[in-house]
Amino acid sequence: MLDQLAPRGIGIFETYDSSIAGDLFEEEEQAVVNAVESRVDEFRLGRNCARKALEHIGAPQRAIPVGKSRAPVWPNGVIGSITHTGFYCAAAVGWRSEFGGIGIDAADNRPLPTDILEQVTSRAERVWVQKHLRSAQGHHLAADSLIFSIKESIYKAWNPITGQWLGFEDAFVVVDAGAKTFVAELNKQAVGFPTRVTGEFTYDESTIVSSIFLKL
Numbered sequence: 704m705l706d707q708l709a710p711r712g713i714g715i716f717e718t719y720d721s722s723i724a725g726d727l728f729e730e731e732e733q734a735v736v737n738a739v740e741s742r743v744d745e746f747r748l749g750r751n752c753a754r755k756a757l758e759h760i761g762a763p764q765r766a767i768p769v770g771k772s773r774a775p776v777w778p779n780g781v782i783g784s785i786t787h788t789g790f791y792c793a794a795a796v797g798w799r800s801e802f803g804g805i806g807i808d809a810a811d812n813r814p815l816p817t818d819i820l821e822q823v824t825s826r827a828e829r830v831w832v833q834k835h836l837r838s839a840q841g842h843h844l845a846a847d848s849l850i851f852s853i854k855e856s857i858y859k860a861w862n863p864i865t866g867q868w869l870g871f872e873d874a875f876v877v878v879d880a881g882a883k884t885f886v887a888e889l890n891k892q893a894v895g896f897p898t899r900v901t902g903e904f905t906y907d908e909s910t911i912v913s914s915i916f917l918k919l
Contacts, residue, residue: 705793705807708903708914712801714759716752717793724748728766745792749785753794756783760796774863784808784859791910804896804917806860810852812845812911820847823854823871835880844906850876852913853885856902860915865893885913 705717724747727735731750735743753767753775762781770776777783783796788809795807814820820829828850835846853876861869869891878885883905889898897917904913 704791704905704907704910704912705795705914707905708807708912708916709795710916710918712760713795713797713805713916714756714762715793715795716755716759717791718748718752719790719792721748721790721792723751725751725754728768730766730768734769745787748792749787749794752792753783753785753796756794756796757781760798762796762798770863772862772866774859782863784856786855786859786912788910791912793912795914795916797916801919802917803919804860804864804915806856806858806902806915808852808855808859808913810845810848810855810911810913812848812906812909814845815847815851819851823851825872825875828876831878835878843908844880845911846878846880849878849904849906849911849913852911853878853887853902853904856913856915857887857889857900860900860917861889861893861896864895867891867893 705715709715735746763778765778768776782799782805784805784807785794786807786809791809832846854871857874858869873891874887874889876887884903887900902915
């Protein structure tokens with residue numbers, strides 16, 4: 704799925720096979736030392752996907768520990784993003800000399816609980832969600848989970864660059880469902896990150912994947 708979205712110069716790896724999870728570096732193990740087994744397995748799979756993605760751009764195979772904001776700490780000169788949901792896991796990486804930000808997110812292709820929907824969307828976004836769900840295409844795409852995924856992608860691109868928090872209310876998303884693209888306007892400003900970003904998404908029966916790749 705991610706291979707449909709990634710531009711030239713991006714290394715990606717995605718899988719539905721949890722059995723390929725590899726061993727962790729010692730620095731990585733510290734992040735899940737007290738975690739339940741399912742979380743450890745998820746973390747191992749994510750790091751293995753990340754290392755396979757790094758291979759595609761010729762980057763060194765090093766530890767990818769967890770930073771203060773819980774984001775991955777990539778090898779020098781590299782920027783990237785990791786995501787997982789259900790059985791799906793993916794990573795995307797690129798060189799900082801080519802990309803100013805990378806954010807990917809996967810979500811289950813099923814509706815959000817009503818209370819969660821109200822937390823992550825604006826009134827205008829909820830109007831679009833309801834309109835889309837009434838359309839024929841809406842039967843195949845959980846529009847509310849798409850908005851959630853897009854905002855997660857934005858945050859994953861934003862935080863490593865700015866070091867700041869970005870809430871769901873800080874991004875207003877407009878989706879073109881036919882073209883599978885989106886535009887987001889941010890109401891927060893930070894050096895090195897635009898206030899208007901564009902991205903793409905794709906989906907199948909079980910999973911939605913959204914992405915932002917900011918070229919320099």
